[in-house]
Amino acid sequence: LAKTTQPISMDSYEGQEVNITCSHNNIATNDYITWYQQFPSQGPRFIIQGYKTKVTNEVASLFIPADRKSSTLSLPRVSLSDTAVYYCLVGAGGSQGNLIFGKGTKLSVKP
Amino acid sequence: DAGVTQSPTHLIKTRGQQVTLRCSPKSGHDTVSWYQQALGQGPQFIFQYYEEEERQRGNFPDRFSGHQFPNYSSELNVNALLLGDSALYLCASSSRGQGAYNEQFFGPGTRLTVL
Secondary structure: OOOOEOOOEEEEEOOOOEEEEEEOOOOOOOOEEEEEEEOOOOOOEEEEEEOOEEEEOOOOEEEEOOOOOEEEEEEOOOOHHHOEEEEEEEEOOOOOOOOOOOOOEEEEEEO | OOOOEEEOOEEEEOOOOOEEEEEEOOOOOOEEEEEEEOOOOOOEEEEEEEOOEEEEEOOOOOOEEEEEOOOOOEEEEEOOOOHHHOEEEEEEEEOOOOOOOOOOEEOOOEEEEEO
């Protein structure tokens, strides 16, 4: 499974757009890119997933360049409640297979 | 829909003891995975159950075992507890053949403290 690298922490202010970039140089052809969000003392929550180009849902956007060696999670107009750890995962997983989490990016949103 | 539920919420044990954690998957899900999350780390995959059998296993010793029941609920058992087993234990459920790749629904976890 491809290894991912993402910043350990990021700070932002309410109302700003936040972009978290994840590097995955060894991504395989059949790998998907998935992002999870985790609040303290809670289980991770699926945010968004993509294979290439751009994916958007009601929560976030995911930008994936043509070489797929990196991806960027974009959170529009963050609020205090977006303070959490964000994990980038890469893998096919065989559909609901084991998920490989790194240490994630701790996002702190300030008023 | 109750989502994924886990019990107990918190548990304190001493070294050498045994513990059993329980998980009920989200309605309609048939696959249960267990993860261990140490403080400040990402969750680490323990194993996955489907059709009452262990299908995948992570890098955990045999002290960690599990079971899945006909109603898809699951148990995680840990024998001969070590101090290093102190962690948040997460259960995740999914449905084979449905949903996006790598989309699992997590429960709130059980916080295990080993003294």
